[in-house]
Amino acid sequence: MFAKRFFRNKLSLFGLAIVVILVLVSFLASYIQPYDPLKISISTRTQAPSKTHTFGTDHFGRDIFSRILSGAKISLTVGIVSVALGAFIGIILGAIGGYFGGWIDYSITLVMDAIISFPATLLAIGLMSVMGLGVTNIIIALGFIGIPHYGRIMRGAVLSIREKEYVEAARASGSGHLKLLLIHVLPNAMAPLIVVTTIGVANAILIEAALSFLGLGVPPPAPSWGNMLADGRNFLIQAPWMTIFPGLAISFTVLGFNTLGDGLRDVLDPKLKQ
Amino acid sequence: MKKYVIRRLVSVIPVLWLVSVLVFGLIHLVPGDPVLVILGTTAEKDQVEAMRHKLGLDRPILVQYGTWVSGLLRGDLGHSIISDEPVMEMILRRMPVTLTVAAAALLLSLSISIPTGILSALRHNTYTDYVFMGLVILAVSMPSFWLALLFILLFSVELKLLPMMGYVSIFTDFWEGLRYLVLPAMSLAFILAALVARMTRSSMLEVLREDYIVTALSKGTPRRFIVFKHALKNAFAPVLTIIGFQIGFLLGGTVVIEDIYSIPGVGRLIFTAITNRDYPVVQGCILMVTIVYVFVNAAVDLAYAYFDPRVSFDKK
Numbered sequence: 253m254f255a256k257r258f259f260r261n262k263l264s265l266f267g268l269a270i271v272v273i274l275v276l277v278s279f280l281a282s283y284i285q286p287y288d289p290l291k292i293s294i295s296t297r298t299q300a301p302s303k304t305h306t307f308g309t310d311h312f313g314r315d316i317f318s319r320i321l322s323g324a325k326i327s328l329t330v331g332i333v334s335v336a337l338g339a340f341i342g343i344i345l346g347a348i349g350g351y352f353g354g355w356i357d358y359s360i361t362l363v364m365d366a367i368i369s370f371p372a373t374l375l376a377i378g379l380m381s382v383m384g385l386g387v388t389n390i391i392i393a394l395g396f397i398g399i400p401h402y403g404r405i406m407r408g409a410v411l412s413i414r415e416k417e418y419v420e421a422a423r424a425s426g427s428g429h430l431k432l433l434l435i436h437v438l439p440n441a442m443a444p445l446i447v448v449t450t451i452g453v454a455n456a457i458l459i460e461a462a463l464s465f466l467g468l469g470v471p472p473p474a475p476s477w478g479n480m481l482a483d484g485r486n487f488l489i490q491a492p493w494m495t496i497f498p499g500l501a502i503s504f505t506v507l508g509f510n511t512l513g514d515g516l517r518d519v520l521d522p523k524l525k526q
Numbered sequence: 527m528k529k530y531v532i533r534r535l536v537s538v539i540p541v542l543w544l545v546s547v548l549v550f551g552l553i554h555l556v557p558g559d560p561v562l563v564i565l566g567t568t569a570e571k572d573q574v575e576a577m578r579h580k581l582g583l584d585r586p587i588l589v590q591y592g593t594w595v596s597g598l599l600r601g602d603l604g605h606s607i608i609s610d611e612p613v614m615e616m617i618l619r620r621m622p623v624t625l626t627v628a629a630a631a632l633l634l635s636l637s638i639s640i641p642t643g644i645l646s647a648l649r650h651n652t653y654t655d656y657v658f659m660g661l662v663i664l665a666v667s668m669p670s671f672w673l674a675l676l677f678i679l680l681f682s683v684e685l686k687l688l689p690m691m692g693y694v695s696i697f698t699d700f701w702e703g704l705r706y707l708v709l710p711a712m713s714l715a716f717i718l719a720a721l722v723a724r725m726t727r728s729s730m731l732e733v734l735r736e737d738y739i740v741t742a743l744s745k746g747t748p749r750r751f752i753v754f755k756h757a758l759k760n761a762f763a764p765v766l767t768i769i770g771f772q773i774g775f776l777l778g779g780t781v782v783i784e785d786i787y788s789i790p791g792v793g794r795l796i797f798t799a800i801t802n803r804d805y806p807v808v809q810g811c812i813l814m815v816t817i818v819y820v821f822v823n824a825a826v827d828l829a830y831a832y833f834d835p836r837v838s839f840d841k842k
Contacts (some may be wrong), residue, residue, distance in 0.1 A: 346551070366544035369823075370816050373778030374796075383557045458669055462782055465671055465719040466797070484563045485675060489683055499672035507667035515661075 264515025270508025279323040287315035289322040289475045298491040310483055316493065319475035320501045326387065326476045328461060330460040331453040334391045338398025339449050343441075346403035348432050350410025361407070363409035372397050375506045376459050390469055394456045401448055408436040409441030443520035450513035454506045461502050477502050519524040527670040527831060534827050538820055546598065549813045552583075552590050553805045564607060564803045579770070581806070590603035603810035617792060621814065623693065624791035628780045630707045631714035632769075643726025644753065650731060660724065665720035670779045674713035674786045681709060691788040700768075710787045714779050717790070718772050725768040729761040736760075750778050753834075763834040770826030774819050 258264050277284070286306075293313030301308040307316035342364075349360035367375075379393040410433070413419055419436055427435075462480025463469030464486075472479050477498045484494030556563050561577045569577075578584045582593055598606065603613035646658045682690035688709055696703030733739065734757055741753050780805050784793030799807035 267770070362540055362544055365541050366548060369541055369545050369820050370548075370812070371774040371778035371781075371819055372814055373775070374781055374812055375799075377778075377781065377796065378549075378552055378808060379555070381808055384553050384557060414722060452668075461669055464670055466782065466785060470802070481675070487676060488679055492679055495672070495675050495679070499669065499676070502669055502672065503664075503667045507663065508667075510667055511663060 253485055254519065258516075261515045263511050264519055266443065267508050267510070267512025267515050271512055274324055274328060274505055276327045276509060277321055281321040282360065285315075285318035285321045287318040289314060289319040298487060298494070300491075301493055307497040308491065310480070310494050311487055311491070314475075317481070318495050320477065323475040323477045323480065323498070323501065324505070326470055326474060327457050330387060331391050331457040331505075332458055333511070334394035334456045334460075335398060335449050335452040335492060337395030339402040339445065339454070341395070342399040342402030342404075343406045343438070343445070345399065346406025346408075347410055347437060350407035351414065351433060352439070353428065357407070360403070361496065364403050365506075367397065368399075369401040372455070373459055373462055376388060376463055377466070377468060380463055383391070385469065385471040385482050386511070387470055390460055390463060394459060397459075398452055398456070401452060402445060405444045405448060406437075406441050408439050409444075413440055414438060447513050447517045447520065450509055450516055454509035457505055457509070459500065461468060472493060530783060531584065534824055538562055538824055542817065542820060544699065547591070548817070549809050552809055552812070553583075553800055554587075556805075558807065564805070578597045579786060580607075599812075601674055603813070604806040606799075606807050607804045608799075610809075613806050615756070617810055617814050620792045620795050622819075623695070623785065624777070624793060624815070625818070626696065627707065627710050627783065627789060627791060628714070628773075628776045629775055629822060630711035631780070632739050632773075634711045635715035635719035635722060636769075638715065638720035640726055642719070643723040643765075644730055646723065646727040647734060647781055648729035648753070655669050655727075659727070662720040662724050665716050669715065670717055671782050671786060674709070674714055674783055675710045677713055678786075683744065691786070693787070693791075694790045699714070706787075710780075710783050710789060713786075714776060717779075721768055721772055722765060725765050726761065729764045730757060734762045735806060739760055751813060754784055759833060763830050766833060768832050770823050770830075775824045777819055797808050 260275060265450060291314060293309075296305070296313040297311055299305055299309040299313075305315050305317065307320065307493045309315055310319070318456065343363070345360050349357040370378075375397055376390075376393050379396065383389040383393065412478050413436065422432055422436060432454055460469055461478035461481065462475070464476040466478075467482060470476035479496035481495060481502075484491070484496075487494050527557045553560050561574050561581065562569065565573055565577055575584075580588045585593075594604070601614055603617070604614055606616060608806065609616075642658055648653050679687045679692050689706055691708060694703045694706050696707065739752060739757060742756060743749070749792060781793030781796060783789070784791045785797055788794070792815060796808060796811045799805075799811065
């Protein structure tokens with residue numbers, strides 16, 4: 253039923269197609285990239301797009317197309333792993349808070365409210381400025397920022413069914429807390445969680461690009477799209493292709509995850525579809 | 527309503543307290559010894575001890591937090607390690623610039639998004655609607671800092687219409703200030719406008735299907751009157767929520783945009799402080815921008831109660 257609705261929804265299919273392409277590109281980058289993305293070649297620096305260099309070259313003569321293909325892996329890794337981390341912790345905390353209630357719930361909700369009170373990009377900048385550069389630190393920072401988004405959904409789902417009769421019945425028949433949460437509560441929260449995680453990947457990719465652009469993300473010479481934009485910024489007039497193509501890559505990726513998320517929302521919760 | 531206002535404002539206190547704990551904890555996330563990170567590993571022992579004492583890191587952590595918070599309550603965020611200036615003064619000098627850029631972006635985005643959203647809803651499932659919503663999907667996918675670079679390329683380099691970077695306050699020279707504000711505001715407004723337009727459209731569609739609207743239409747009330755007098759006010763509450771939520775994006779985005787356009791706001795201050803490892807300034811900036819965000823969100827919630835009075839009685 254879900255698959256049928258999903259494949260009938262053009263938006264979901266469009267988003268899914270982009271995401272599948274990106275995943276394939278990130279796995280196959282080393283085979284399909286025409287040049288070594290890290291190889292410096294002074295003789296070919298800042299060359300405009302041509303037959304030999306489809307997207308041109310940067311100030312070190314590196315092929316921009318190859319760097320973009322290679323950068324897909326970094327963006328997707330950061331986006332997906334940070335969301336998985338944030339969702340994992342958020343779901344556990346949300347479930348504990350909603351299920352046990354009382355001061356445990358109040359404390360967890362307060363922490364989540366505090367985290368969500370920070371402008372996300374600003375908190376990411378703050379965390380990266382003290383933790384230092386690197387993919388692992390970005391994943392930790394973005395995962396931390398994402399916790400309340402998933403936690404709130406899970407808590408809401410737990411609260412909505414905590415007092416339901418079938419949950420009472422399961423409890424009375426001796427089901428443990430963990431079993432109750434896993435079997436009865438988690439499936440109830442899956443639809444909104446899937447939508448939020450999909451759009452969360454898009455947001456994480458955007459923030460990672462912003463951090464790398466500001467020099468607070470993936471350290472050079474790794475071909476992160478944000479790094480490439482930061483390089484392009486210094487050659488905006490002489491070599492605009494250094495700015496245009498990495499930006500298009502980010503937009504294309506974010507577009508893919510956003511449309512997939514929107515499409516999934518239409519499929520999973522048709523009431524929200526307008 | 528009065529009760530709701532008080533309850534909403536009181537609810538801000540524990541959140542702000544925890545925000546202060548998180549911001550205070552930032553410096554303790556520095557791997558290794560933060561003093562050695564600030565001064566470098568070649569620093570003399572005396573220098574290290576003096577800096578440790580200056581930052582209060584030689585005291586128990588609870589005492590450090592207590593001192594920091596009591597200073598904060600008196601409006602004292604400590605001193606910059608580099609210039610020794612009071613951090614609060616540094617921030618207050620730059621905050622109006624950041625808020626001006628954010629406000630300009632917000633105004634611009636609302637002036638685009640509300641009419642677009644209404645038009646899209648009124649022409650639901652027509653080509654106008656499809657084109658607008660297609661543009662919305664594209665706009666939310668573009669990073670604002672990339673747009674900022676493209677705008678510089680187009681409007682400053684190619685067309686030579688607007689200044690590439692810099693800042694003139696609109697309170698000093700309004701027209702010149704406006705010229706400097708256009709590109710940063712446009713860069714930020716694009717995504718915001720897209721999100722608000724989408725929410726305005728879906729909210730208007732929902733309201734336009736309500737019985738009282740259908741009744742008003744069947745009574746022959748002019749369509750324009752219905753849209754602006756009845757539908758828009760009721761559709762505006764959810765739109766306000768998305769605006770409130772996006773203020774965070776706006777403030778965070780402004781920080782990045784300031785770096786691109788060399789605007790002397792809080793964002794530039796943060797980056798200079800990060801480069802100099804001036805942690806008290808970094809902490810102060812993050813805290814102050816977050817406090818602004820928390821209060822703006824509270825104000826948005828109160829405005830929501832105005833547009834939808836049922837909220838005031840919500841016990842949740």
